[in-house]
Amino acid sequence: MLDLPALGSNQLLNQQDWLVGVVLRRAGSPRLGFSLGHRNGALYPWRTIGGDECSAHYPTGAAQYHINADIAYALSMYRAVTGDEALVRDAAEMLFETARIWLEIGHFNPRRGGAFTIHGVTGPDEYTGLVDNDFYTNAMARRHLDFAADLAGDMAHDCPEMFEQLKRRIALSEQEIEQWRAAAAAMWLPTDPQLGVHPQDDSFLDKPAFALADVPADRFPLLLHHHPLLLFRHRLCKQGDVIQALSLVGETVPLAIKRRDLAYYAPLTTHDSTLSATAFAILTAETGDDAEALAFHREAALVDLEDRHGNSHHGVHMAAMAGSWSALAMGWGGLRVIGGQLHLRPRCPAEWQSYRLRLHWRGSLVEITVNAAGANYRLCEGPPLTLFDHGRVITLDKGEFTMPRPQVDAVIFDLDGVLTDTAEAHFQAWKRLCDEEGLPFDRPLNAQLKGVDRAASLTLILDAAGVQTNEDARSAMMARKNGYYREAIAHYSPADLFPGARECLEACLAAGLRIGLASASRNARDVIRALGIEGLFDCVTDAATIERGKPDPEIFLTTARTLGCDPSRCVGVEDARAGVAAIKGAGMRAIGIGDPMELSAADIVVPTIASLGMESLTGPFTATTLPI
Numbered sequence: 001m002l003d004l005p006a007l008g009s010n011q012l013l014n015q016q017d018w019l020v021g022v023v024l025r026r027a028g029s030p031r032l033g034f035s036l037g038h039r040n041g042a043l044y045p046w047r048t049i050g051g052d053e054c055s056a057h058y059p060t061g062a063a064q065y066h067i068n069a070d071i072a073y074a075l076s077m078y079r080a081v082t083g084d085e086a087l088v089r090d091a092a093e094m095l096f097e098t099a100r101i102w103l104e105i106g107h108f109n110p111r112r113g114g115a116f117t118i119h120g121v122t123g124p125d126e127y128t129g130l131v132d133n134d135f136y137t138n139a140m141a142r143r144h145l146d147f148a149a150d151l152a153g154d155m156a157h158d159c160p161e162m163f164e165q166l167k168r169r170i171a172l173s174e175q176e177i178e179q180w181r182a183a184a185a186a187m188w189l190p191t192d193p194q195l196g197v198h199p200q201d202d203s204f205l206d207k208p209a210f211a212l213a214d215v216p217a218d219r220f221p222l223l224l225h226h227h228p229l230l231l232f233r234h235r236l237c238k239q240g241d242v243i244q245a246l247s248l249v250g251e252t253v254p255l256a257i258k259r260r261d262l263a264y265y266a267p268l269t270t271h272d273s274t275l276s277a278t279a280f281a282i283l284t285a286e287t288g289d290d291a292e293a294l295a296f297h298r299e300a301a302l303v304d305l306e307d308r309h310g311n312s313h314h315g316v317h318m319a320a321m322a323g324s325w326s327a328l329a330m331g332w333g334g335l336r337v338i339g340g341q342l343h344l345r346p347r348c349p350a351e352w353q354s355y356r357l358r359l360h361w362r363g364s365l366v367e368i369t370v371n372a373a374g375a376n377y378r379l380c381e382g383p384p385l386t387l388f389d390h391g392r393v394i395t396l397d398k399g400e401f402t403m404p405r406p407q408v409d410a411v412i413f414d415l416d417g418v419l420t421d422t423a424e425a426h427f428q429a430w431k432r433l434c435d436e437e438g439l440p441f442d443r444p445l446n447a448q449l450k451g452v453d454r455a456a457s458l459t460l461i462l463d464a465a466g467v468q469t470n471e472d473a474r475s476a477m478m479a480r481k482n483g484y485y486r487e488a489i490a491h492y493s494p495a496d497l498f499p500g501a502r503e504c505l506e507a508c509l510a511a512g513l514r515i516g517l518a519s520a521s522r523n524a525r526d527v528i529r530a531l532g533i534e535g536l537f538d539c540v541t542d543a544a545t546i547e548r549g550k551p552d553p554e555i556f557l558t559t560a561r562t563l564g565c566d567p568s569r570c571v572g573v574e575d576a577r578a579g580v581a582a583i584k585g586a587g588m589r590a591i592g593i594g595d596p597m598e599l600s601a602a603d604i605v606v607p608t609i610a611s612l613g614m615e616s617l618t619g620p621f622t623a624t625t626l627p628i
Contacts, residue, residue, distance in 0.1 A: 059130050
């Protein structure tokens with residue numbers, strides 16, 4: 001498909017095999033100072049007609065490096081959907097050369113704790129130009145680098161001779177591939193600690209807002225009436241940048257953060273690009289804002305039919321036309337490809353009775369019909385097909401299969417004993433304090449503290465010793481115990497997660513569930529940060545935010561309220577008897593992890609979180625025929 005060696009290493013390419021032109025650079029090129037000055041790698045231009053870069057305004061043209069990652073994303077989707085390994089291997093040289101660009105314009109930044117930062121680019125939002133760490137660009141670059149490294153590993157295993165020839169031809173080393181992996185893992189994609197949103201870039205949140213309300217209707221689109229420098233200096237979006245990224249590669253971002261991003265960026269976005277409505281339609285549908293989602297969906301579908309931008313005489317907006325289908329499939333249908341598998345989270349807005357769409361997946365054609373009650377899947381042709389409906393596995397081998405809409409919207413996890421083991425650290429901290437105070441303390445007494453907050457735990461210890469003390473002394477003892485505990489957990493890392501814990505959380509995200517943490521520990525957020533899972537939670541509730549500890553249901557009711565969920569549509573996961581009692585007291589379904597005898601009040605008990613599947617979290621469900 002792509003025969004780079006025949007094209008030469010230092011040409012400005014104009015070949016029909018390449019969908020757009022590519023500027024190719026190799027190390028030692030005599031044209032190093034020409035054009036963008038990269039030492040090696042390949043870069044797709046933003047606009048091209050005859051193969052040459054022809055955008056007259058480089059800040060909104062040549063600076064859009066994300067095109068490399070967009071094409072890599074399309075290739076990765078093609079591979080997942082078709083299973084066509086031969087074409088992907090033929091395109092590997094292009095994928096590897098374009099991946100090299102990210103190491104040209106980014107670096108491991110010591111001022112950001114070694115995070116990989118990317119500089120001097122323009123994202124999809126062309127009202128913001130030449131910035132550092134554009135969110136969309138960084139998010140897509142991470143996906144590009146991961147895909148390139150994964151493909152290199154697959155080729156080394158499956159077709160080593162072909163891979164070795166390719167490595168020699170483009171001088172690709174194992175060290176460079178490892179750099180790709182390291183850069184992807186360290187990619188700078190922060191959440192602003194004050195606003196709780198993803199900054200569009202390093203400077204975006206600091207800029208003054210543009211007075212959109214003062215702009216007359218006939219002065220849109222803004223780019224036709226305002227100088228780019230004026231637009232660049234303001235907090236303003238031509239189209240979704242963060243929203244576009246989350247609609248494509250946001251599967252590990254909690255719904256609560258997506259809602260905050262939408263609420264923040266929607267008032268700042270003019271939608272002067274027809275590409276904007278699709279991304280907003282997908283994300284608003286995913287987060288449950290049906291009215292907004294329907295409006296954006298109509299905008300994408302009708303932009304040319306109603307000439308809404310007044311320029312359809314120049315030609316139809318193909319991306320918007322395709323985007324109207326994407327809004328249906330990815331927005332209302334919840335279509336995502338996660339880990340190479342087909343996931344759907346179909347739901348029907350109240351304004352519709354039903355809708356139907358068809359998908360091709362690895363030689364199979366499946367038809368999906370959705371109404372308020374659930375989704376009906378029909379294998380129209382091709383081999384048996386396995387997919388996921390709200391995280392629940394479906395295998396279509398013939399005929400039809402119907403899945404009711406899940407009865408659960410959120411899962412609320414305890415921390416200690418469920419996601420990680422901090423019990424020993426707590427025991428040693430209490431033991432050290434008790435030894436200093438001359439109080440008896442052993443493991444049987446420690447077992448009584450399971451699921452109990454710090455103040456109540458100290459009360460149990462003092463009562464067992466028959467000791468009374470004043471509030472100042474109690475506060476001092478609790479502070480010392482907490483200091484000893486924090487010393488013990490200071491070296492926690494993702495390696496201290498229980499096996500299967502991250503996978504369970506990510507499965508909940510893939511199923512479209514909101515995720516909460518309800519922990520008796522006041523250090524819960526620090527612990528999950530050390531474990532590398534803080535970003536997977538929609539909210540965290542700890543002992544500092546409630547008045548009554550477990551077994552009182554307050555902590556679970558507070559978490560459900562923060563998540564915006566009816567408690568009856570929540571599941572709680574606990575390892576302690578007091579925690580299970582709190583879940584049941586909140587009117588939630590309780591899943592216990594541990595001893596079935598101790599946790600007999602739970603609805604389901606599993607031995608470990610690794611054995612907790614989506615069917616246990618959201619089922620059981622009975623397949624029935626829905627009236628479509």
